[in-house]
Amino acid sequence: MALSAACGLPGTHALNLTPGKRAEHIRNILDQVFAHDTRGGINPLEGEFLIARLLESQPRCVAEIGTAAGVSTAIILKALDLLPHPKDFFAFEYLTYCYFAPEREPGYLVGLTYDELPSYYHPNWGIGSADMGKAMEGKGQIDFLLIDGNHSHPWATLDTICALPYLADNALLVYHDINLHLIGSERSKDEYGPHLLFYHFPGLEKITPGVSLPNIGAFRLDGSPQAALPHLLEVLYSHEWVPNSWPTLDLEAIKTPAEVIKKYLGVRQKAYLLEFMQAYLENRNTHMPTGA
Numbered sequence: 004m005a006l007s008a009a010c011g012l013p014g015t016h017a018l019n020l021t022p023g024k025r026a027e028h029i030r031n032i033l034d035q036v037f038a039h040d041t042r043g044g045i046n047p048l049e050g051e052f053l054i055a056r057l058l059e060s061q062p063r064c065v066a067e068i069g070t071a072a073g074v075s076t077a078i079i080l081k082a083l084d085l086l087p088h089p090k091d092f093f094a095f096e097y098l099t100y101c102y103f104a105p106e107r108e109p110g111y112l113v114g115l116t117y118d119e120l121p122s123y124y125h126p127n128w129g130i131g132s133a134d135m136g137k138a139m140e141g142k143g144q145i146d147f148l149l150i151d152g153n154h155s156h157p158w159a160t161l162d163t164i165c166a167l168p169y170l171a172d173n174a175l176l177v178y179h180d181i182n183l184h185l186i187g188s189e190r191s192k193d194e195y196g197p198h199l200l201f202y203h204f205p206g207l208e209k210i211t212p213g214v215s216l217p218n219i220g221a222f223r224l225d226g227s228p229q230a231a232l233p234h235l236l237e238v239l240y241s242h243e244w245v246p247n248s249w250p251t252l253d254l255e256a257i258k259t260p261a262e263v264i265k266k267y268l269g270v271r272q273k274a275y276l277l278e279f280m281q282a283y284l285e286n287r288n289t290h291m292p293t294g295a
């Protein structure tokens with residue numbers, strides 16, 4: 004199946020699962036993936052949430068930003084296996100290795116849970132959100148996107164802006180770590196980037212697992228990706244950018260977001276982002292810790 008043939012077509016085969024069968028599929032997937040060391044990835048409750056969204060929305064073109072060992076990656080693939088229609092799944096990881104196991108490649112859990120990799124799986128290692136056009140250009144439109152990259156503001160917002168040109172109208176966006184700063188360790192206290200985006204973006208309906216501090220959530224774009232950009236810029240500029248964020252926040256990091264802004268909103272809005280970045284860099288340098 005050619006990639007472009009799968010991406011962007013409306014679903015034609017409804018997946019009618021009884022609640023019992025659906026629960027069985029979810030349990031099977033979680034059992035297969037969580038039989039392994041799943042450090043650094045989504046947990047079983049979040050996995051269940053992700054599978055449920057995939058089964059109900061039945062996407063044809065799925066992407067993920069932030070793979071690491073590939074817990075979410077393997078879960079997404081196994082849920083997509085259940086969908087009878089053609090599909091594509093693009094995984095993007097900024098690094099060429101797994102950050103906590105540098106001897107292993109990103110997404111290595113997929114290899115541990117499959118004898119043969121699915122033909123619709125398209126891993127892109129060493130390719131961050133800013134460069135996703137290299138894989139997505141001419142390949143159709145993403146109707147389901149998981150964002151699980153860096154958690155310092157403004158990365159989740161920048162990742163989303165970078166993805167806009169490749170999203171379908173009304174795409175479902177899923178964010179991980181939406182409450183990490185509240186439930187994580189002391190080290191995570193500044194990691195509220197996905198939280199700002201998820202709770203401040205005016206999505207029609209925010210879906211989360213039914214727990215008091217959910218750490219994964221989804222909402223559907225209201226119409227075109229272009230219409231989402233002003234809301235994303237509101238989130239981008241209304242909250243302080245975390246100093247010493249990773250990947251490094253510099254003029255290079257905003258090159259792609261700046262082009263997306265120019266494409267949809269014109270050169271003046273692009274210039275505003277560049278000025279904002281200059282001010283951030285000057286302020287960051289002024290506040291550099293002694294000896295840095």
Ligand SMILES: C[S@@+](CC[C@H](N)C(=O)[O-])C[C@H]1O[C@@H](n2cnc3c(N)ncnc32)[C@H](O)[C@@H]1O
Pocket residue numbers: 043044045068069070071072073074075076095096097098102130131132133151152153162249250
């Ligand atoms: C929390 S881990 C992802 C975990 C993974 N989703 C799972 O469930 O196993 C975050 C990963 O995102 C990657 N990352 C950070 N910023 C990125 C970006 N802009 N584009 C792509 N990957 C990014 C990091 O290198 C890191 O490996």
